[in-house]
Every structure is written in structure tokens, then in C-alpha cells.
Amino acid sequence: MSTLSDLLAEHTDLPGGAVDHLQRVVGEWQLLADLSFADILLWVTTAPGGQGEAGRVICVAQCRPTTASTAFAEDVVGTVASESEHPQVRKAFAEGAVVRAEGHSAHPGVPPRGEAWPVRWGGTVIGVLSRDTNLSHQRTQSPLEVAYLDSAEDLCQMISDGTFPTPQSRTVANSSPRAGDGFIRLDPAGKVVYASPNALSAYHRMGSSSDLLGQDLAAVTQALVTDPFESRDVAAYIRDTLADKPGRSMEIEARGATVVVRALVLEPAGRIVGAVVVVRDVTEVKRRDRALLSKDATIREIHHRVKNNLQTVAALLRLQARRTENEEARQALTESVRRVTSIALVHDTLSMSVDEEVNLDEVVDRLVPILSDVASVSTPITVRREGNFGVFSAERATPLVMVLTELVQNAIEHAFETGVPGTVTLRASRSARVLDVVVHDDGKGLPEGFDLVASNRLGLQIVRTLVAAELDGTLALHAAPGGGTDAVLRVPLGRRGSRGPERS
Template sequence: MNNSATIYALCKKYTDLTDLDIKKVMEVSKSLEIMAEFYESDVFIDVMSRDNDIAIVVCEAKPSSGKSVYNSSVVGEKALRKNEPGALRTLKTGVPSRDIRAMTQEDRFVKQKVFPITNEKKVVGVIIVEKDISDEIKEEFSIGNLSPLKQKNISHQFMTAINSNQIINNNLGDAILIFDKEGFLRIKNVKADTYYSNIGYMDDIQGIHYDNLSLDNTTFDQVVYSYDGNIVEQSEKNEVKVGKYYFVIKKIIMKERDLKLAMIISDITEIKNKEAEIISKSVAIREIHHRVKNNLQTVASLLRIQSRRCTSEEAKINLQESVSRILAIAATHEILSKQISDLISITNVINSIMLNIKRCFNNASKQIEINLVGEDFYIDSDRATAIALIINELIQNCYDHAFEDMTEGEIEILIEGDEDYKIIAVIDNGKGFNVEEENIDSLGLSIVKSYVKDKLIGNINIYSDGKGTKVILDFPLFK
């Protein structure tokens, strides 16, 4: 059974997705192998089953590098909320999830990036990119102040707690402190050392009693005896401010013989600071961007009127391309007119470009699918405008040349990178061309190369053959 047939059969068996929803999932699955190679990781598509706490794996792709986490296929397997919280969260909310800890069907710890698949603004599935981190988790925690035999016993109990998900996997990136039945700290991770050092604890906190580490003025007895002995995660998150830092604290009672209480601390200082920064900005900035956007749209309207009056087909095409470029610039100003921060969501920009291109180059005889997959990031408005123009030219070039003799085609836009460096790839399955004989005088290509070099301080690489063209941009996030 091929991928499409398998996806259709599994969706019909386990979900309430419509045929159009399933078709969208099947379309995205065609680019799964490209993504597996691009990310050098296992990539999957999950869909929500009729049981809202269970997802079903309907498609998978493994990298050719041999870095797969899996020994066998997991297509048709169930993904549970307690094991893969990120996948279920994105399926429910449509919000991408980044660096979420999860446990595979083969009981290995992985870090996941999860991106939604949407059809008519409805989330119909998710793309999951996974990286093995089992060894990282074991090295992240320290146990001390006990005899070797006691350390070994507690270490075993702690790993059992992780493997049974008593400690929620997606919290492992936060500070985790584990206290014994007397209230003394026995296990801590590196984040715990960092957080407590930041707020003024000069010495090693290993072995210190909970009452001296509590950030919300609770005592060990108050916490432990407020539960009935069952493993129950505290339903209300407790937000506290310590100095210039903001934290959210959650507590879990443990049933292990020597371990009693887990405290998970999330640092939300950056979020709080950004909220304060947004509030302090002037609303007048949004009004300026709103007016610029309106003026650009007026210019675009005038060019459309001029285009309709032209008798020259070449002039009409050139005016149409100019309209597309002006709207690409207007897209960033439209986004800025609705927010105060100068940082712009790059996925919002690209989605606006995709819509503009479809409006400007609508052709009933060609069915061109454009899919955007990747992790969103924010960038200043000047370079966001440069990226908007670059993506506009690349997609426009696909419409003009890649599918010239074809009735249908696909364009994939992939975003990847880390906190310092970003990569954007535009990939089509068109007819391709000879890169050595490319038209270096093309205005569109000149715009792309100029903006990548001068505005993004980055690089551009173009690869093409009879199966399509791949354009990869890489650039630093900060100048």
C-alpha cells in the first residue's frame, strides 16, 4: 500500500477528517522525504483520532544518513498525550511547538518540533521532526550528599519516575528539584543551579531543605500534607517574582520510597519583560505603518488601472510584477500597523506573500500548491521587507518558469535554523533549468541576489535538475 492509500485508510478508520482534509494531509506527505533530508531527522505526520487524547501516525520519513531513532515503522501507531504533549497541543491549538521533550513508541526520549497542517483554517494534522536526546537527559541531572548505594537507589527511582511520566517530559527544559521524604533536596538539574545562582544563592543547593529553597513562601509540610497521598500535579500554577526574575512553579507529589516531592520552576522573565516593552511602545508607530500600507496599496491600484489600459502584453506583465513587489513591501507595513514591536513574525510575512501571489497570478489552467513548513522567528522590519521581496520573486519565478509547461505543481517553503542563524529554502517540483546558463540579467534574480547580500548579509545557493529547483538562503538573525 503506498503512502496516500495508507494515509487515507488510517484517517478513515481513526478520524472524522473529511476527504478534503485527508487530501491536504496527503499533499503535504509528498514533501516528507525532502524534510527528513533537510532536517537530518525522523519526520512524521500525526492526525487527531476520535479520542482527543490520542493521535495516530499516518506517515513517516527517515533520513538517509542513518540517524533514525526508530528500529521499525511506527505508521498506524498511537501517540498519547502523556508521551507526546507537543503533538497533541499543536493538533488542538494550531500553535507550533518547539523543542518539546517527548517519549517515542520505542521508549526513547526525543526533542520535537511540531508544525500544524491546516485546511481552510482548520488543523487537520501535524508535521513532527524528532531528535534523540536520551543521553542528554541522563547527563542533565546530578545526585549528591548520599552514599553510593543510596545514590544508585534514588537514581533508579528517579529514572523510573521520568519513564512513567510522573515528571512531565516537556518540563525537562526547566529547573527540576526532587526532595526526599524529609524535605531535603536530593536531585537537581543544571537549570536549577542556574536559576538559584541568578537569584543570589552563592553555595551549592544540594542537600538544602525545601523550606530554605521555597520561592513562594510555602513550607514542605504545607505542600506534602495538602495532598491525599496520590500522585497529583498541582492544578494551579503559582507565579512569583524574585528580584528581577519571574517564575512559574508547579509541584508533584511522588510515590517513590525515598522521593517525595518534585518542584518544577519555569523562568518567564523574558516573557514578562517583553510584555512590559510592548506596553511602553507608542501607538503612533502603528498609525504611521497603517498610512504607509494604504499609500502603497493606492500605488498598486493605480498600476493595475494602468495595466488594464495597456495594449502591450509585455507592459501588462511588467506592471503586474511591479504590483506584486509593491504588495510584498506593503505586507510588512500591514503587520506592523497591527502591533507595536518592530519585530515581525516571518511566517506572517510569507503567508501574506503567498496570498498576494495567488491573487496576482491566478490561473485556472494551473493548480499550484504552496506549503509553508518550519519554525517561526521574529526579525526587524527592514530585513523582513527584504525577505518579503526575496520570497515574492522566488515564488513568482516558479509561477513564470518552473511550471511553464505543466498543469499542476508544488512549492515548499521550509524554515530552519537556531537562535543565531536562519535558513529559508524554496523548493519546487517543476521542470528545472541549467544553473550554469541562468539569466544573470533577470531583474527578479538581481533583486534576490542583491537583497540577500546587502540586506540580509547572507548567502544564496541554487540547485536544479529535471525534478525541480531548490533555492536556499542562509543569513544571521542579528547583524
């Protein structure tokens, strides 16, 4: 099945920051669907160069509620919005405003039907969220439903304002609490105006014996947690949320129970009206997670040992290079040291990561001083990075780092006259579809009649093989407009990258 990254890469040409924002919206929208008792659909407009005709409005993601029946028996992802079936979606794109079904208005306790909310990023509408309720299953207007729908309306307004989700938020889908796990609504002063039965049960398990209604939730929670430092932290977390200082969800322990707490400020139209707190009792889940944590630690230890072994190999090659008297052999050994070191850096990053993902910016920033040191032996060359590479899966990060290392080293060795200072710049930019990297040098340019395919340099042969076989990308070398040489690398992302999506 196509992921959101796949569909955005196929149909749009959104910048990396906009893609990140849509990913954050999708990361948060299960809570929104549950609070709305409605299906949530994400729509985008297709761009030139994508699949099909440009300017169409297409659904790229769908979320069904766990608190109600779905409004769509079939999957809607991949369908095009028509004037007859989804006129409100097209109108929301055209006007950049909230569009509701005819005769339907926002009202506490009334489930949404045929609504469309623009999704803004940096003041620009980059998508539309639609909410549709299954009207064949009418719900009673209970206090729980009113509290849910009222909070959902505020969250939708914040998405339309472009203030939610924040860039700092990163929801962990399998551990973040849902509305059905336990729901609490706070007023601007932090007093509880509604608490669902599941939320009350979670607090009772932590030792609370009274009703939460009307109480200061931060003070109540602080009194239940036995650890003094943890109790102050969770109280500060709830109070900071009401002061519009977002933070990550917290895991607290009290009287043998483990509960995850997540608080979200409600700030529609820039005015704080309270907060939503969702809680989940994870006492039993926590016991099983301890075994998984042990496995994760083992995997990280393996990466750490691989890194150590590679560094040992690099040290042995370096020692051999110093002892050999053959200049050609010394150069080959030095190049091998550099290649092994670049792979070791990837494993070093993985040894400190909780998942099999690599922040390529961190790796490149650690590689730059190494390459600069090698260059400074004979020629004063400066190596620098511009732009962001983003996060890649470990499987694709290793060949990509190898390619960047070879291209930079190739520029250092062949682009400049002996003793003449110069600069090599790595410029990275990414969209929903591709990562573009330009390795630019301000040197003497390509030799007359240079042909990348016919070149017998080992470094360029390695690069061509990795780009074609491991990255499914393209590579070109040509003269830069202002002098020097540009090595242009293009790596497809999403579905076009056969080894899975990456994010910036």
C-alpha cells in the first residue's frame, strides 16, 4: 500500500518543510478523528510532473475513528475530489477558508458532516482536511460527546490557523494515548471540566479516591506521584501546556501503576480556551516493553561493535600506509581508510539511535572535518555544507554517505592547482519527491573531453555503481556557471526510492 510519502512524491511538488508538516498532521489526527466521531481525509492538489493532470484535488491519506462507525466502507485514498461528491473540499482550496455542508453549522454535540478545513504551513494552504460522520448511527448528546466535539472543533481551527501541530511534536503512534483510553478537558485555569470514565479509572489506579471534576489536575497528579522530582515535572508539564509551552508526553508511575499523560493546549484563533489531556494506563504494556528494550539495546550494541571493528580496520590500514614506501600503494590505503571511516560513522550514529534511521546532516557534519584534514596536508581546501539532507533509513544512508565522501574527495584531489586555496560546498535541498545534492568546487574545472561514463577513476566508478544500484538515482558532472565544477546527484524519495520513504 502507498504511504503518505509515496503519494506526496507521486502527485505533488511540495517543499520538504510542507511535507514534514503534513506528516505531523497525520501523526496527530487519530486523536482528532476519535474526538470528531468522524473519518478524516487529507486532500492535496496535484502538481505538474506528478501522476495525472495537474490541478486535480486528490486524497492522499485517511483516518477512521475508533469511537464511531466509519463513514466510508471503501478506502478513499487515491480518489479525486469531484464537484458532486466533495464540493466543500474544492471550495476550501479555492477560498482558503472553512467550508461546512449546507445547513450545517458548528455546534457542541453535533457531529461534523461534510466539513473541509484548510491546512496551512507558513501562511500557505498546502492541503485540506475533510470530516465526515456516519449519519446512519446517530449518537446521543452526552457530556462525553459534547466535550469530544468541542475539543475537536478547537483542534481543527488550530490546524487551519497553522498553529497545530508544532514542529517540535512527534507522536509515537503505538504509545501515545488515544481519546478512548482516557480523556480530560481543562479550562484555562487548569481545572477539570470533564473527565471520561476511563480517565477516572486510570487516576483511581494511581491512588486517587475522589472525583476529578473541578479540581486542579496538575496539583492532583503531583500529589499522586511518589517520586518528588517526577511529581514536580508532571505538574510543570501540565501547567506549561496551558501557558502554550508544548512538550512531549510523559510517563509517570504511582503505586505500581504506569500511566502515559499527554496534554495539548487549545488555542483556536490565537486565544487559549483550555487544554485536552489524554491518559493511558500502560502498566501491563510496560512489562512487555522491557523485553523489547533489551533487544533494542542489543542491536545498538551490535552497531557499536561494528563501528569499533571498522575503526580498528581503518587504524591498521593507516599504519600500513605509513610503513609502505610505494606512493601508489600508500594512496590506495589512505583512500581505503577514508571509505571505511565513513561507513563507521554511520554505524556510530545507529549505535546511539533508537531506530534504524540516520540523521544525515549529523553524519556529514562529522565527515567534513575529516575530509578537510586530509585536504590540508598539501592544499588549503575548505569543505562546508549548505541545506539539509534529512533523515534516511540505515540501508540507504551508508551508500549515500559513501557517494558524498567520494565526490568531495574527488573534488579535493583533482579540482585545484597545487597550493591554491579553494572551497568545496555540499548543497542539499529536498522536496516530496527527490533529494538534490550539488557538490560544487571553485577550482579549475573539468579537463577537456572529460566523460563520466568513460572515466577509469576508482572513486567515480564506485560512485556510479552506488548511485545506480543502491540509490536508484542519477549523477552528472558539468562545468559550474560561475566557474569550477558541479557534481549533481539526484536521489528519488517516496515510492520512487525503492528502499522505502525518508523524511526531512
